[in-house]
Amino acid sequence: MxxxxxxxxxxxxxxxxxxxxxxxxxxxxxxxxxxxxxxxxxxxxxxxxxxxxxxxxxxxxxxxxxxxxxxxxxxxxxxxxxxxGTKFDLSRQRVLLVGGGSGTAVLAPAAEAALAQGAHVTAALGATTANELLFEDRLRSAGAKIAVATDDGTVGHHGFVTELADRLLHEATFDVVWTCGPEKMMRKVADSGRSVGAPVVFSVERHMKCALGMCDACSLGPFHVCVDGPVFPAEQIARLDEFGRFKRDPSGRLVAA
Amino acid sequence: MAAVEANLAGIRLRNPFLLASGIWGESGESLRGAYEAGAGGVVTKSIGAVPRDGYPNPTVETFESWGMLNAMGLPNPGIVEYPQEVARARAAGVPVIGSVFAGDADGFADVGRRMESTGVLALELNLSCPHAKGLGSEVGSDPGEVERVVRAVVRAVKIPVLAKLTPNTADVVALGLAAERGGAAGVSAINTLRAMSIDVTLRRPVLANGLGGLSGAAVKPVGLAVVWQLFDALTVPIVGIGGIRTVDDSIAYALAGARAVEVGTAVAFGGVGVFGELSRGLPGRLDELGFRSWEDAVGAAHAGRSRPTSSVPS
The missing domain is CATH 2.40.30.10 (Translation factors)
Structure with a gap:
């Protein structure tokens, strides 16, 4: 209702x-x-x-x-x-979150909940420029370790947050990686996670209408993002042809993402 | 164990449970998913000549477990791009019935012919969407127009043509008879009942389109009555639709006269696993009720009645 x-x-x-x-x-x-x-x-x-x-x-x-x-x-x-929709599994102890732009929005409450349960959280945040970094202060005050990347180098790593995430994954051991952002970004994070054996979890966005798993507007391969997602294990969807390449428009046509 | 195969206008189905049009049917992988979950076959989303975005949201409103309102507005990728989705489903062996819509007989014939060429086993003509201007029930509530549309499509294709009828009319039997005269191999009933929801604090309709269609448990008694009346009046097979969620719901439709049934809203409320529950549960329940097969149950509630009672009670 x-x-x-x-x-x-x-x-x-x-x-x-x-x-x-x-x-x-x-x-x-x-x-x-x-x-x-x-x-x-x-x-x-x-x-x-x-x-x-x-x-x-x-x-x-x-x-x-x-x-x-x-x-x-x-x-x-x-x-x-x-x-x-689906939820983040908050039972992991060492968490890396990788947020691209506004993608950090969905990761912040997950990080807070995990930190409240005693987990260690490192947040890699990416944005176009320094003042577009989302929830940096919120995550820091919740107890997360913060690393930032900006496209223009105004603060932190000058480059993509995926490069930052890859470095962090090679420097320390994480039980899980949560990521949300552009699909091409998430796919890169999945590649980095796989190379070090860390499971990666995506939060995915699609055009939605019913949100009840009925109308098919948000279909992604065999899944409906509204009920099977939006939180997915990366291995379920990172290799789908559509992921990172196509979305369905309101009519249901596959169009370039 | 009772046999549950269904024969719908010459189409053999492993069980009588079809995915209803409008549910899950935008992508081939979804059609395949419904079949793999246990459906006997699938009906595609209604496809038109050109892509159509449908209405803005809100497009749905749910009412606890008894019903749902929707006004999607016939969103569809159009008949030019849709064949790739049918092909994906057919590659997995899924029996596909293609639903089509248009604004007149020529339009129906054209999109029906193009849908036939995708390899679907039958067509279902959407003569019944209750909230699309110039389409659906605006075409399908006039018996003369129903007959013209069906005849034009039947002449244009070789596969069986089913006419999906609207309950938003004073005399659905007249629509069924018109479809039969036009050469329909069967009829599907019912589509949703025209309905709406109003939010009192906002003082406005909830659905962006204002009017929508009611489906789910609330409409089951309406669907049963329509199938009952059609069975008395028609000789062609009937596909029963409306509020089917349990095995007994489906058997009630068979008893009223349905040779197959479509399931839609139950997928929204309970997931696509409903097809597994229905297809696994049907044989044992038919046994308990003393039927040797699904086909045995079709129309059985009419047995022993001296004459049809298809008229509306006064």
């Missing part, structure tokens, strides 16, 4: 991302998403960047509706369906 909530807080996280918080009773685990409806507009899948009763989503402008959601004021009513 859908709940109607009001935005209680709006935080400009970076120049291009905004977090919206709202009160929503309903169990949610890190990794899961909700269908967020801006009445009179569209309804979009959004990973939860905050779980618990005061939930939150962190939005980046991807299309017209997400651009409009970025600008809504505190007090705006939203429809929320869910939470839906």
């Amino acid at each position: 859908r709940q109607i909530v009001r935005v209680t807080e709006r935080v400009q996280e970076t120049p291009s991302t905004v977090t919206l918080r709202f009160d929503h009773a309903g169990a949610a685990a890190p990794g899961q998403f909700v269908m967020l409806w801006l009445p009179g507009d569209d309804e979009l899948p959004m990973s939860l960047s905050w779980v618990g009763d005061r939930k939150g989503v962190t939005v980046k402008a991807m299309g017209d509706t997400s651009r409009r959601i970025l600008d809504i004021p505190v007090g705006t009513r939203l429809g929320v369906r869910g939470p839906y």
Whole structure:
């Protein structure tokens, strides 16, 4: 069922991302998403960047509706369906998370939950430039070790976060790697993980309509991202032809990713 | 153990459970997945001449376990690109029925012919989507138009043609008879019931399209009544659709007169594993009820009745 909530807080996280918080009773685990409806507009899948009763989503402008959601004021009513989808397994002790841009949104609550259970978490965060790094302070204050990479070299490693992740994986032992970002980036992380024997877990994004495993809009190979994902073991999907190359558009056509 | 093979207009199915159109049918791998989960066959998403995005979200609303509302708006990749998806399913041995839609008889004949060339075993004509302007039930609620559309498609193809009928009409039997006159090899019923949901705090319809179609357990009694009436009036086989989630639901449809059944909303509520539960559970349940086969149960609730009671009670 859908709940109607009001935005209680709006935080400009970076120049291009905004977090919206709202009160929503309903169990949610890190990794899961909700269908967020801006009445009179569209309804979009959004990973939860905050779980618990005061939930939150962190939005980046991807299309017209997400651009409009970025600008809504505190007090705006939203429809929320869910939470839906698979979760991160929080039982691992040594965790590396690799976040590309706004992909860090879904990783942050997982890292906090793991840290609260006594895990050691290292976060490799990538962004185009220094002020686009998402949740660096949040993760540091939760107790994660932070390493950053920027495309323009304004801070940290000058280059891709995948290079940073590969170096970290060769320097230390990790029980699991969680990654979210562009699919080509995640595939590189999967390659690095495989080379050192560390299991890699993806959080995947697809166009969604029903979020109930029915309409096929989010099909990815034999999987439906809304119910079989969005959190997948990398070995399930990294080698699918479609992954990193194609997505389905709203009509169901395969188009270049 | 009771035999559960079904014969639908000459198509042999390993069991009577078909994936309903609109569910999972956008990709060939999904069609294959439904078959591997236990379905006897699959019906594709309704495919039109050109790609169509469908309506914006929200496109669905769920009501606990008793029903679901949807207005997807016939999203589909179009008949030019869809053959690759059918090919993927056929390569895995899946019996595929191709669902098509168009705005008039010529359009149906054209997209039906192109769907036939993908190698599907039969066509199902979508004459019943309850919320698409100029399409679906807007074409399919007029018996004369149903007859014209079916006849045009039957002339254009060699494979059996099923007409999927709308329950959003005063007289569904008249639509069934029209399909039969047009040469349909069978009819499928029912599509969803036109319905809507309104959020009281927002003072607005929930679905982006306003109107949608109701499916799930709530519509099972409606579907049974329609199949019952069609069985009395028609000679062609009937595919029963509407709220089937359990083996007994499917047997009730057989007793009303369905030779095969389609399952859709149950996939959304319980996952595609529902096909495994249905196909594994059917033989034993038919045994318990004293049927030697699924075919034995078809229409059996009509036995011993002195005359048809297909009219609406006054």
